[in-house]
Amino acid sequence: MIEVKNLHKSFGDAHILKGISTTFEKGKTNLIIGQSGSGKTVFLKCLLGLFDYEEGSISYDGQIFSQLPEDDKRNLRAEMGMVFQGSALFDSMTIAENVMFPLQMFTKQSKSEMQDRVDFVLKRVNLEGAHKKMPSEASGGMQKRVAIARAIVNNPKYLFCDEPNSGLDPKTAIVIDNLIQEITDEYQIITVINSHDMNSVMEIGEKIVFLKDGLKAWEGSKETIFKTDNEVVTDFVYSSNLFKKVRKMYLEENS
Numbered sequence: 100m101i102e103v104k105n106l107h108k109s110f111g112d113a114h115i116l117k118g119i120s121t122t123f124e125k126g127k128t129n130l131i132i133g134q135s136g137s138g139k140t141v142f143l144k145c146l147l148g149l150f151d152y153e154e155g156s157i158s159y160d161g162q163i164f165s166q167l168p169e170d171d172k173r174n175l176r177a178e179m180g181m182v183f184q185g186s187a188l189f190d191s192m193t194i195a196e197n198v199m200f201p202l203q204m205f206t207k208q209s210k211s212e213m214q215d216r217v218d219f220v221l222k223r224v225n226l227e228g229a230h231k232k233m234p235s236e237a238s239g240g241m242q243k244r245v246a247i248a249r250a251i252v253n254n255p256k257y258l259f260c261d262e263p264n265s266g267l268d269p270k271t272a273i274v275i276d277n278l279i280q281e282i283t284d285e286y287q288i289i290t291v292i293n294s295h296d297m298n299s300v301m302e303i304g305e306k307i308v309f310l311k312d313g314l315k316a317w318e319g320s321k322e323t324i325f326k327t328d329n330e331v332v333t334d335f336v337y338s339s340n341l342f343k344k345v346r347k348m349y350l351e352e353n354s
């Protein structure tokens with residue numbers, strides 16, 4: 100479990116995260132949602148250990164990152180996978196080389212062990228045969244799959260995804276969402292996803308944390324988000340007429 104307690108983060112005088120506490124469990128897809136500027140990316144970067152913070156703690160299965168010696172921090176970082184917004188693949192490397200990169204960075208595996216692992220994860224994301232392609236030859240959906248393969252190649256315990264659906268058509272977006280959820284369940288990873296996408300919320304939001312102005316305004320699941328009467332959440336989630344109708348139908352069917 101990842102346990103966040105009373106997390107405060109400022110940049111100079113700007114107090115961005117104002118005491119966030121929550122937990123993220125194994126095998127679950129956890130979504131962080133909220134308006135632009137609410138602090139989602141800053142929060143994700145704190146979870147990744149990329150930002151220091153003034154107050155509070157984040158523990159990963161009992162290890163408090165900020166209290167660890169540098170070697171242990173490095174080991175813990177090696178257990179984290181990240182899918183960046185826009186995939187962030189290395190343009191000059193083939194797909195296989197991109198996926199192998201974390202193994203070269205963090206392990207002492209032999210070349211053939213690394214190749215076997217790359218074959219395995221590329222197959223897992225349905226990209227067998229794409230090894231020699233360059234990222235520029237891959238569609239947006241394929242690039243996301245490569246980014247997911249690279250994020251899981253080192254068997255992470257923790258997977259962080261920043262807007263994994265950005266720039267994808269709705270159908271491909273759902274395929275990517277489902278792939279992340281399947282992998283999370285299959286390998287019992289703790290997955291935390293920053294999202295703007297209400298389809299993702301309804302599809303894979305096993306836990307949803309709603310941030311507003313650096314505070315946790317609500318938390319629940321895709322089931323409870325339909326029922327909440329918290330106005331801050333309903334204003335945001337049901338701002339479109341389509342989702343208003345979906346909610347109305349859900350409540351009528353389940354009343």
Ligand SMILES: Nc1ncnc2c1ncn2[C@@H]1O[C@H](COP(=O)(O)OP(=O)(O)OP(=O)(O)O)[C@@H](O)[C@H]1O
Pocket residue numbers: 110113115133134135136137138139140141142
């Ligand atoms: N490195 C930084 N230095 C100073 N201020 C920052 C830094 N990173 C983020 N901020 C500020 O923190 C606030 C929250 O930003 P953040 O990127 O976390 O929002 P967000 O919820 O992820 O927004 P979006 O959905 O648009 O990506 C913003 O006011 C932003 O300007």
